[in-house]
Amino acid sequence: MIPSEFEIIRRYFAESGLQFPRAGVTLGIGDDGALLNVPADKLLVMSMDVLVEGIHFPPQADPALVAQRALAVNLSDLAAMAAEPFCFTLGLTLPAANNAWLAGFSSGLLQLARAFNCPLVGGDISRGLLNIAIQVQGLVAPDRVMRRSGAKVGDQIYVSGSLGDGAIALASLGLATQFGDSMQLQPGAATPQHLLYLHAAFYQPEPRIALAQALAPYVSSGIDISDGLAGDLGHILRANGVGGLLQLSALPFSDAARACMSVSNCQRAALYGGDDYELCVTVALAQCAAAEAAAAATGIAFTRIGAIVAGTALHGVDADGSTRAIEPAAFRHF
């Protein structure tokens, strides 16, 4: 028998373990709204990301991986504000009440939700094409918020992890990128390990929550890289009326990216690709040592890639010392 909406909510969301107890969650699924008790010394952070089948992930993708990607990209926005995950809500439309799909989706969500102590507290489910709207709530002390504003000329620009994997993963999955045929894997270069790494980079990006909280005392501004470094760093530049100078040879790439792509393609993927979900932060010179030490303690790569400069433009210095303008263009969703 096809389960009703209420049966789906009960079986896969309310009683699947996803709604585990969390301090501050007074009431979760089961009434007309959830009730949250926000600590008096914290601000509530909210961010919503919508993922559409065929646009943000391939049709017929593993529902557990789709779930993890959907929640991870939202948690990445909390990292971008240096917030601690609090809870999330889910607006799910799907073509039919498919038990196997729902079980996979729910179990994928559960794993990540537990890992980040971020229970499901409500949402809506209805019929429609597969469309996943997640809103995450986070908590942050007012003096520890990481924002896009705050960068000053002379600040150093850092990124976490490696860049470009998101777009290279799209190519490795055989999916279209905005680069068209020019972003193709070098034939035979990718090992099975490389492909597994890229697959995980796409479906299971690691939200940089712990790193962001460690860095928060030392950064002047920050953002997560969801639409490519050029576009997202561009948001920081515009928010502060400043320019940027990137050492392109310093951009961190994964072994998989280097094996599968030319350096030029790695750079394009990093600058314009999107889906990396790494942090980009700016740090005043006097705070760089402290920021680097804080990052090192988390074990996550933290690479200085450039500096904030006067003006409003973004430039890159190539390995040969030549400088070129970098269009602060982001991945276009339309």
Next chain:
Amino acid sequence: MIPSEFEIIRRYFAESGLQFPRAGVTLGIGDDGALLNVPADKLLVMSMDVLVEGIHFPPQADPALVAQRALAVNLSDLAAMAAEPFCFTLGLTLPAANNAWLAGFSSGLLQLARAFNCPLVGGDISRGLLNIAIQVQGLVAPDRVMRRSGAKVGDQIYVSGSLGDGAIALASLGLATQFGDSMQLQPGAATPQHLLYLHAAFYQPEPRIALAQALAPYVSSGIDISDGLAGDLGHILRANGVGGLLQLSALPFSDAARACMSVSNCQRAALYGGDDYELCVTVALAQCAAAEAAAAATGIAFTRIGAIVAGTALHGVDADGSTRAIEPAAFRHF
């Protein structure tokens, strides 16, 4: 030129007036997340509803009306918790960046958002079929929350406004209802005024925020009627392990409903139709006079339609005094 995602956000959402200042909203659109400062004496209420074109509203519907319906059904969930609107977020997917559609949608949202002092503070926009996920945030004092739990045997059951208009409106719009051909307008019975009324009932349901806040001190439980009285009252009955007895002849119907439909169809629309967005509350006998006075002060109809009884079943008493079981079935979204 097709506007980019960022241009759409700026033009139609951030700078359209939708993001007006609101006490407690520290940061709205423009960073990786919104920042809210929740008053220490209030709980935060959150509710999310997703509307899909072709499922929840007709294809090609007026975007301003679609917007108002999408926000109104969410505000109705805040009313169901007796919460004051705080702010909302929007996850919008649409097939193409259509300026005329976006302008209409934005202006429709603005009117309702202003009326309820509930600014837009963030969200996401992307390509996809037309799908509107809205999450509303509200504020409520812990001792003033209206919940589904709390109803006791002997409590009286009330509803606001009139019932059945949502389903009858669907029929009047020529759209399919779950009742099939049996829910048809009596030929020639509907005047243009009746059709206008029903059209507004569907697209512009009035969230019962003020009524809910007025009633909150006196009710034992409450819910909003989005899936039909039988189903939504059924949630209250199950939450409390009690039964209900409805005086079917007391169900309030609008003039338009009475003109367009037989009494039997009005009753079916009220019990099983959905989309009414009226409140259903239970009130202890000793509080009935106070509740009725509080409701009267708001000018909104408030009708006693039955009582909570022992057991777990819902029954209805017909005009002739005969009693029949009412299946506590709700509108099925799958």
